[in-house]
């Protein structure tokens with residue numbers, strides 16, 4: 001036997017290519033702020049609201065493309081939608097509904113909380129919720145303030161959201177000038193309790209320390225600016241702790257052909273247009289390596305009938 005073995009021709013083990021790391025099974029939250037390129041706070045100083053009706057709309061082109069990408073990876077998302085978009089393009093809301101996405105409110109006309117009175121905020125919130133619910137067959141119970149403008153000075157908005165029946169909010173981005181929100185000091189979901197009224201679950205956008213530096217890996221412009229490897233490393237770290245990465249994007253971020261606002265400042269243009277042509281490919285790569293779903297998919301508890309601070313899926 002031994003001899004026979006010794007005489008057997010030497011067979012080298014085949015060269016095995018390194019196995020690509022299996023995608024993590026934890027589901028992360030993908031959120032889309034559904035608005036037009038001209039709604040952004042970044043251009044507020046140079047595009048007047050009264051000019052909006054005359055501007056070229058792009059969501060008819062970008063939304064089907066974005067939804068096709070999500071379908072390709074069988075991914076659902078939460079769409080924080082402006083009431084303005086729902087009134088102009090009802091078919092988009094119906095398609096979101098038919099595709100199983102979660103529909104939530106991004107306010108009605110993209111007004112920052114810091115620029116509104118409590119009454120104006122309530123009117124905008126209810127107006128957006130009403131038009132979305134008229135078009136979709138799902139209750140609208142989530143909200144995201146334009147430009148993450150929920151902070152300590154606008155905490156009255158939490159009372160109003162609870163009074164109007166909203167169950168969760170995702171308007172805290174604890175990075176840069178928004179860091180001092182004090183509403184949700186942690187980087188993980190928390191409950192915002194209001195005595196005598198109830199509570200609202202807050203889902204802050206993801207910040208993660210990667211190689212010793214705090215990085216706003218949550219998305220948007222940062223998703224376009226930061227190398228994808230750093231973002232992936234951050235997501236892995238978050239998932240390794242058993243937590244969920246919460247990400248955001250806008251339809252205009254996959255639209256390199258959108259009209260240019262020449263009169264905007266150099267910095268505003270850089271923020272808005274930098275690497276638009278790369279966003280779709282980066283998103284595809286992320287969706288191929290990580291699991292994503294809507295906030296509802298991850299945090300809604302059917303049993304408890306509430307949005308939890310810890311994941312259900």
Ligand SMILES: [Zn+2]
Nearest residue numbers: 033035146147
């Ligand atoms: Zn927005």
